Amino acid sequence: xxxxxxxxxxxxxxxxxxxxxxxxxxxxxxxxxxxxxxxxxxxxxxxxxxxxxxxxxxxxxxxxxxxxxxxxxxxxxxxxxxxxxxxxxxxxxxxxxxxxxxxxxxxxxxxxxxxxxxxxxxxxxxxxxxxxxxxxxxxxxxxxxxxxxxxxxxxxxxxxxxxxxxxxxxxxxxxxxxxxxxxxxxxxxxxxxxxxxxxxxxxxxxxxxxxxxxxxxxxxxxxxxxxxxxxxxxxxxxxxxxxxxxxxxxxxxxxxxxxxxxxxxxxxxxxxxxxxxxxxxxxxxxxxxxxxxxxxxxxxxxxxxxxxxxxxxxxxxxxxxxxxxxxxxxxxxxxxxxxxxxxxxxxxxxxxxxxxxxxxxxxxxxxxxxxxxxxxxxxxxxxxxxxxxxxxxxxxxxxxxxxxxxxxxxxxxxxxxxxxxxxxxxxxx
Amino acid sequence: xxxxxxxxxxxxxxxxxxxxxxxxxxxxxxxxxxxxxxxxxxxxxxxxxxxxxxxxxxxxxxxxxxxxxxxxxxxxxxxxxxxxxxxxxxxxxxxxxxxxxxxxxxxxxxxxxxxxxxxxxxxxxxxxxxxxxxxxxxxxxxxxxxxxxxxxxxxxxxxxxxxxxxxxxxxxxxxxxxxxxxxxxxxxxxxxxxxxxxxxxxxxxxxxxxxxxxxxxxxxxxxxxxxxxxxxxxxxxxxxxxxxxxxxxxxxxxxxxxxxxxxxxxxxxxxxxxxxxxxxxxxxxxxxxxxxxxxxxxxxx
Numbered sequence: 001x002x003x004x005x006x007x008x009x010x011x012x013x014x015x016x017x018x019x020x021x022x023x024x025x026x027x028x029x030x031x032x033x034x035x036x037x038x039x040x041x042x043x044x045x046x047x048x049x050x051x052x053x054x055x056x057x058x059x060x061x062x063x064x065x066x067x068x069x070x071x072x073x074x075x076x077x078x079x080x081x082x083x084x085x086x087x088x089x090x091x092x093x094x095x096x097x098x099x100x101x102x103x104x105x106x107x108x109x110x111x112x113x114x115x116x117x118x119x120x121x122x123x124x125x126x127x128x129x130x131x132x133x134x135x136x137x138x139x140x141x142x143x144x145x146x147x148x149x150x151x152x153x154x155x156x157x158x159x160x161x162x163x164x165x166x167x168x169x170x171x172x173x174x175x176x177x178x179x180x181x182x183x184x185x186x187x188x189x190x191x192x193x194x195x196x197x198x199x200x201x202x203x204x205x206x207x208x209x210x211x212x213x214x215x216x217x218x219x220x221x222x223x224x225x226x227x228x229x230x231x232x233x234x235x236x237x238x239x240x241x242x243x244x245x246x247x248x249x250x251x252x253x254x255x256x257x258x259x260x261x262x263x264x265x266x267x268x269x270x271x272x273x274x275x276x277x278x279x280x281x282x283x284x285x286x287x288x289x290x291x292x293x294x295x296x297x298x299x300x301x302x303x304x305x306x307x308x309x310x311x312x313x314x315x316x317x318x319x320x321x322x323x324x325x326x327x328x329x330x331x332x333x334x335x336x337x338x339x340x341x342x343x344x345x346x347x348x349x350x351x352x353x354x355x356x357x358x359x360x361x362x363x364x365x366x367x368x369x370x371x372x373x374x375x376x377x378x379x380x381x382x383x384x385x386x387x388x389x390x391x392x393x394x395x396x397x398x399x400x401x402x403x404x405x406x407x408x409x410x411x412x413x414x415x416x417x418x419x420x421x422x423x424x425x426x427x428x429x
Numbered sequence: 430x431x432x433x434x435x436x437x438x439x440x441x442x443x444x445x446x447x448x449x450x451x452x453x454x455x456x457x458x459x460x461x462x463x464x465x466x467x468x469x470x471x472x473x474x475x476x477x478x479x480x481x482x483x484x485x486x487x488x489x490x491x492x493x494x495x496x497x498x499x500x501x502x503x504x505x506x507x508x509x510x511x512x513x514x515x516x517x518x519x520x521x522x523x524x525x526x527x528x529x530x531x532x533x534x535x536x537x538x539x540x541x542x543x544x545x546x547x548x549x550x551x552x553x554x555x556x557x558x559x560x561x562x563x564x565x566x567x568x569x570x571x572x573x574x575x576x577x578x579x580x581x582x583x584x585x586x587x588x589x590x591x592x593x594x595x596x597x598x599x600x601x602x603x604x605x606x607x608x609x610x611x612x613x614x615x616x617x618x619x620x621x622x623x624x625x626x627x628x629x630x631x632x633x634x635x636x637x638x639x640x641x642x643x644x645x646x647x648x649x650x651x652x653x654x655x656x657x658x659x660x661x662x663x664x665x666x667x668x669x670x671x672x673x674x675x676x677x678x679x680x681x682x683x684x685x686x687x688x689x690x691x692x693x694x695x696x697x698x699x700x701x702x703x704x705x706x707x708x709x710x711x712x713x714x715x716x717x718x719x720x721x722x723x724x725x726x727x728x729x730x
Binding site: 074075078096097100101102188245246389402 | 476477478479557560561563564565572580581582583584585669670671672673684685687688689
C-alpha cells in the first residue's frame with residue numbers, strides 16, 4: 001500500500017516537472033522549413049539563433065530540415081499545419097503554391113518595418129514576388145547565371161579567357177578549339193563545354209527573348225528567334241559536338257553538370273553563381289574562373305538572367321508576427337553580410353551587395369563588382385513552368401528532348417508544341 | 430482433458446494474434462486509413478491547398494483521354510513482359526549454379542545476393558554512370574570490340590531496354606528464394622530417378638521443375654507486382670524521359686500527385702493500377718493448377 005502511494009506521488013512530481021518549464025516561460029515556438037545543411041552551416045545557424053534570442057527572448061525557433069523541400073512544404077501546407085517561415089524559389093515552390101493562395105500578403109509588415117523596405121532590395125528580384133499587388137515574399141538572393149571556365153585548358157590552347165566582351169559566337173569558337181582527343185585513342189575526351197538542357201531558358205533570356213507576352217496570355221515559343229536559339233543550343237551537341245553528350249534525360253541535373261566541369265571533362269560550364277562555393281571546395285586539380293553570360297552580338301546590351309528565392313509566411317502559420325520578426329532578422333544587413341562573406345550567393349539586398357563583406361569574398365571572380373554589373377542588367381524571364389504549370393512544363397521538356405538528341409529539329413518541334421500550349425493556356429482562367 | 434485442450438488451442442490462437450499484432454496494428458494505424466482516403470479521393474479534385482471537391486467519376490474518365498496515361502501503361506507493360514521472365518530465368522539459373530556442392534559456394538551466394546541489399550537510389554546512380562554514352566564503362570567495353578554504343582538513357586529507343594537489362598541486377602533476391610526451394614526437394618526423389626536410369630536432363634524437367642513450381646509461382650507473382658510498381662530507377666536515372674520513353678505508370682502517378690498536385694487523379698490512377706495487378710495475379714492464380722504442383726496434392730484432379 002505504502003509502495004503504491006509512493007509511486008503515485010513520484011509520478012505526480014515527475015509530471016509537474018514536465019509541465020513546469022512550459023508554464024514558466026510563455027515562449028512562442030515558430031518553425032522554419034530549411035534545406036538539409038552541412039554541419040558548418042548548422043553551427044552557424046545556431047550562432048545566429050543565439051543572437052536572435054537575445055533580441056527576442058520570448059520566441060523560440062525550431063528548424064525543420066529536409067532534402068525534399070518542395071514536397072515537404074506542399075504536404076505541410078496541405079495538412080493545414082505549415083511552417084511559420086519557408087523559403088520559396090520563384091520558379092518552384094513560389095510558382096506552385098502562390099497562385100493557389102497559400103502565402104500571406106507581407107505588404108502590411110513591410111510598410112511598418114524599419115529594416116525591410118522596397119528600396120532595400122533590387123527591384124528585379126523584389127517585384128518577382130508581387131502577385132496582383134500583394135507582396136507574397138521577400139527575396140533572399142538573386143543568383144545570376146554565369147560561365148565557369150577551366151583556365152588551364154584555355155592556357156593549353158593559348159586562348160584568351162572569356163570576359164564580359166565575349167559573344168555567344170566567341171564561346172562557340174573557343175569550344176570548337178577546346179574539344180579534342182587528348183590521349184589519342186580516337187575518342188574525344190575533352191569537351192568545350194557542359195550544358196544542362198534546361199539552360200535554354202537562360203540562353204534565350206540572354207538574347208532578350210521572352211517566352212511569354214506581357215500579360216502572360218500567349219506562349220511565344222514559335223518565333224523565328226526562339227526556334228533559331230533552341231537550334232543553336234542543340235547544335236552544340238548534334239552538329240558541332242562541343243558539348244559533353246547527354247547521359248540521359250534526367251542526367252541534366254545540376255550535379256551532373258557540375259561533375260562534368262569538376263572532373264575536367266569540359267572547359268566551360270553554362271552555370272550559375274549557386275555552383276561557385278561548391279566548385280571552390282571540390283576543384284583542386286586546376287585553376288578556374290567565372291564570367292557573366294555572353295552578349296547576343298558584339299555591342300548588344302548585356303542581359304543577365306537570375307534565379308531567386310524568397311522568404312514566405314504560409315497563410316495558416318500559427319505565429320505570423322513572430323515569423324516576420326525572424327524574416328526581418330535573417331534579411332537584416334548584419335546577418336546577410338555574414339552570409340555573403342562565406343557563400344557564393346549574390347544577395348538581393350542592395351546595401352549587402354555593395355558591402356565590403358560581399359566584395360572582398362575570396363571566391364572567384366577577383367573583381368566581384370561583376371555581379372553588381374550583372375544585377376543591374378538582370379532580368380528574370382518568366383519560365384514555362386511558372387505560367388503553364390508543372391505538367392505542361394514537363395511536356396515541353398519531353399518534346400525538346402528530341403531536339404537535344406538530334407532526332408528532330410527545333411523548327412519541327414516548336415511550332416506544334418507552341419500551338420498546343422496556347423490551346424491549354426486559353427483553357428486556363 | 431477436453432478442457433485443457435481447448436485452453437491450449439485458445440492460448441495458441443492468442444499467441445498467433447500476438448505475433449501478428451505488429452503488422453495488424455501497423456496496418457490499421459498507418460495503411461487502412463490512407464487506403465480508404467485514396468478510394469474516396471479518387472472521386473474528388475484536390476490540389477492539397479484548397480478543400481477537396483466531389484467530381485464523381487471524372488478522374489476515371491479523364492484517364493482514358495490522357496495520352497500520357499496510355500503511354501505510361503504501355504511502357505510498364507513492355508517492361509514487365511520482358512523484365513519478369515528475364516528475372517525469373519536469371520534467378521533460377523543462378524540458383525541452380527549456386528546449388529552446386531563446391532567449396533566456398535557460400536561466398537558466391539553472398540556475392541550474388543549482395544546487390545539486392547543495396548539501396549535502389551545508389552544502384553540507379555551507379556548504373557547511370559555505367560550507361561554514360563561517353564565516359565561509361567559499357568560503351569567503353571563495346572568500343573574495345575569495335576561497336577559504337579548507343580546513347581542508352583538519352584535515346585528513346587534504348588532507354589527502356591537499358592532499364593530492363595539493369596533490372597537483372599536484382600536477381601539475387603529471387604535466387605535466395607529458389608535456393609531455399611531447391612534445398613527442400615527430397616534427395617530420395619533424385620535417387621529413385623537415378624535407379625530408374627534418368628539422366629540429368631530428365632531429373633531437371635521431371636523432378637526439379639515440378640517440385641520447384643510453387644516457388645516459381647511465388648516469384649512470378651511477386652515479380653509481376655513489383656515490376657508494375659517500378660519507380661525508383663526511372664525516377665533517379667531518367668525522370669521518365671527522353672520523350673516519356675521511360676515514364677512508368679507509378680512515376681506518372683507520382684508526378685500527378687506531387688508535381689501537378691492532382692491528388693484525386695493520382696488516387697484514381699492508384700486504384701486502376703490495383704485493379705490491373707489484381708487481374709494479372711488473378712490470371713496467374715487461375716492458371717496455377719495447370720503447372721504448379723504441391724507435394725501434399727493428389728495428382729490427377
